[in-house]
């Protein structure tokens with residue numbers, strides 16, 4: 079078993095390990111939701127945060143953060159997650175409304191509530207893949223809220239380091255129809271072999287006209303940023319050691335490999351979208367976001 083696998087298998091729910099990062103992103107989305115200039119609205123996020131003992135006392139409004147926007151975690155990092163949510167909301171909606179795909183696969187879905195909050199066209203199916211403990215927690219909170227999805231939602235409890243294809247196709251995914259795939263805040267936690275398998279499989283299961291978005295970190299040496307305000311504040315305020323959770327292996331060039339397989343891919347810094355939307359993080363010294371890229375890829379119709 080690799081070091082990453084060992085680190086990530088210890089706790090399967092949201093109470094620790096990589097599952098806790100889903101609560102961190104949910105708290106960031108809750109804060110974003112209540113900003114006067116918010117880029118994305120997620121009314122479910124604060125309910126997830128309040129429901130888990132591990133996060134029950136985390137802030138869900140910026141006014142609950144003593145140093146407000148100056149706080150590296152709940153200010154700048156939360157704005158990063160708010161921007162990412164908005165950009166990927168737009169990607170998914172564009173892909174289904176304009177591109178015509180009707181099946182959506184969310185890898186490492188965590189506490190993503192898009193099935194409940196976005197405007198999906200008729201006939202869509204959203205497959206949410208995450209580990210069993212995370213999806214069970216999510217189910218309990220949503221059921222407590224009597225939340226009703228705005229499309230067909232199919233949670234799939236499976237570990238992405240295992241054979242997830244059987245679970246996905248067994249749940250009704252149709253490789254003959256165009257699809258849209260999303261790996262948001264996920265790949266850097268996976269061993270390289272699992273990322274490669276994911277990309278190869280997405281290609282194999284994607285009909286022409288499919289689209290994929292994913293987030294990568296390009297730093298050659300992640301540890302170069304170990305003293306950055308984002309990593310240290312996340313560790314000290316939440317007890318989440320992101321660098322300890324990330325796979326330390328050199329990452330593959332997934333965008334390049336998709337291009338070699340005939341996809342067209344574009345690679346963007348988050349800062350480009352900060353400029354486009356007029357808010358979000360900008361580059362700074364010793365920046366843990368320096369290597370983050372958002373990749374958008376399309377498989378041509380044959």
Ligand SMILES: C[S@@+](CC[C@H](N)C(=O)[O-])C[C@H]1O[C@@H](n2cnc3c(N)ncnc32)[C@H](O)[C@@H]1O
Pocket residue numbers: 086096097099100103104185186187188189190207208209212236237238239262263264267268
């Ligand atoms: C940072 S959270 C992101 C969640 C969601 N995509 C979002 O942006 O709100 C990372 C998610 O990836 C999931 N994850 C990490 N490793 C996984 C694995 N091996 N198999 C399935 N899910 C995994 C975690 O359980 C967690 O929910």
